[in-house]
Amino acid sequence: xxxxxxxxxxxxxxxxxxxxxxxxxxxxxxxxxxxxxxxxxxxxxxxxxxxxxxxxxxxxxxxxxxxxxxxxxxxxxxxxxxxxxxxxxxxxxxxxxxxxxxxxxxxxxxxxxxxxxxxxxxxxxxxxxxxxxxxxxxxxxxxxxxxxxxxxxxxxxxxxxxxxxxxxxxxxxxxxxxxxxxxxxxxxxxxxxxxxxxx
Amino acid sequence: xxxxxxxxxxxxxxxxxxxxxxxxxxxxxxxxxxxxxxxxxxxxxxxxxxxxxxxxxxxxxxxxxxxxxxxxxxxxxxxxxxxxxxxxxxxxxxxxxxxxxxx
Numbered sequence: 472x473x474x475x476x477x478x479x480x481x482x483x484x485x486x487x488x489x490x491x492x493x494x495x496x497x498x499x500x501x502x503x504x505x506x507x508x509x510x511x512x513x514x515x516x517x518x519x520x521x522x523x524x525x526x527x528x529x530x531x532x533x534x535x536x537x538x539x540x541x542x543x544x545x546x547x548x549x550x551x552x553x554x555x556x557x558x559x560x561x562x563x564x565x566x567x568x569x570x571x572x573x574x575x576x577x578x579x580x581x582x583x584x585x586x587x588x589x590x591x592x593x594x595x596x597x598x599x600x601x602x603x604x605x606x607x608x609x610x611x612x613x614x615x616x617x618x619x620x621x622x623x624x625x626x627x628x629x630x631x632x633x634x635x636x637x638x639x640x641x642x643x644x645x646x647x648x649x650x651x652x653x654x655x656x657x658x659x660x661x662x663x664x665x666x667x668x669x670x
Numbered sequence: 671x672x673x674x675x676x677x678x679x680x681x682x683x684x685x686x687x688x689x690x691x692x693x694x695x696x697x698x699x700x701x702x703x704x705x706x707x708x709x710x711x712x713x714x715x716x717x718x719x720x721x722x723x724x725x726x727x728x729x730x731x732x733x734x735x736x737x738x739x740x741x742x743x744x745x746x747x748x749x750x751x752x753x754x755x756x757x758x759x760x761x762x763x764x765x766x767x768x769x770x771x772x773x
Contacts, residue, residue: 484747487748488751491751491755498759509770510770531703535696535700535703536696538696539692539693539737542686542737545686657733661723661726661730668706
């Protein structure tokens with residue numbers, strides 16, 4: 472073990488600690504969802520039927536794909552191909568925008584149907600459906616903020632790879648950004664069945 | 671195998687699996703997504719919940735082990751962090767469930 476490897480491992484401990492806290496954060500929301508679902512099975516069933524399964528599946532495929540591209544970006548950098556790495560990171564950012572665009576279409580459609588927090592239409596529906604949509608906006612919204620942050624972080628990494636300040640010998644910033652991005656993917660892997668598939 | 675080769679080289683060159691393995695993992699993730707959507711389409715109710723969450727667990731394990739390199743991690747502290755977080759969450763969920771369903 473040399474100093475560089477120790478510093479690299481230290482950076483990894485930091486990001487994994489952060490990932491642990493994120494799992495507890497979203498875990499708390501999952502718990503809330505499960506308990507309310509247990510208490511209001513009929514309303515949650517009605518709520519989940521309102522969601523667009525096709526768009527949900529499309530977004531799942533998009534996120535899995537940009538998890539792949541960021542992993543390939545890191546692998547390319549470690550193999551001494553910064554240019555190829557930059558292309559992969561750029562593709563990841565493009566995919567992240569794609570995810571948000573699909574999400575925007577989805578939310579806009581819901582808003583048109585009066586299904587947003589405190590909307591008269593939603594308030595006229597049973598209490599359980601209000602809980603369902605409250606949790607839907609809270610959880611996918613919080614996840615969406617994570618995607619936005621990911622776009623910012625990955626953009627900085629793209630510039631740094633292009634400028635040559637992230638190199639094959641010192642890839643830790645890109646590696647840690649990648650780990651964060653995989654976490655965002657992993658959270659969606661659970662959000663998807665919870666809201667779109669289980670009816 | 672690739673994994674053993676990288677394990678013996680502390681910080682020289684690539685840390686994780688090869689690029690082709692990443693594409694294979696991606697293929698597996700897409701297949702599992704197709705499976706979970708298909709199962710949900712059958713309207714099995716209770717079984718669908720278990721199958722969908724089970725598949726989500728398998729998918730996230732694939733992401734953790736391969737994309738996030740947990741399988742190739744040599745530091746014990748990093749290997750332990752995920753099980754600790756998941757165990758903590760399991761305690762939260764288990765205790766809350768046992769409270770709510772026995773009322």
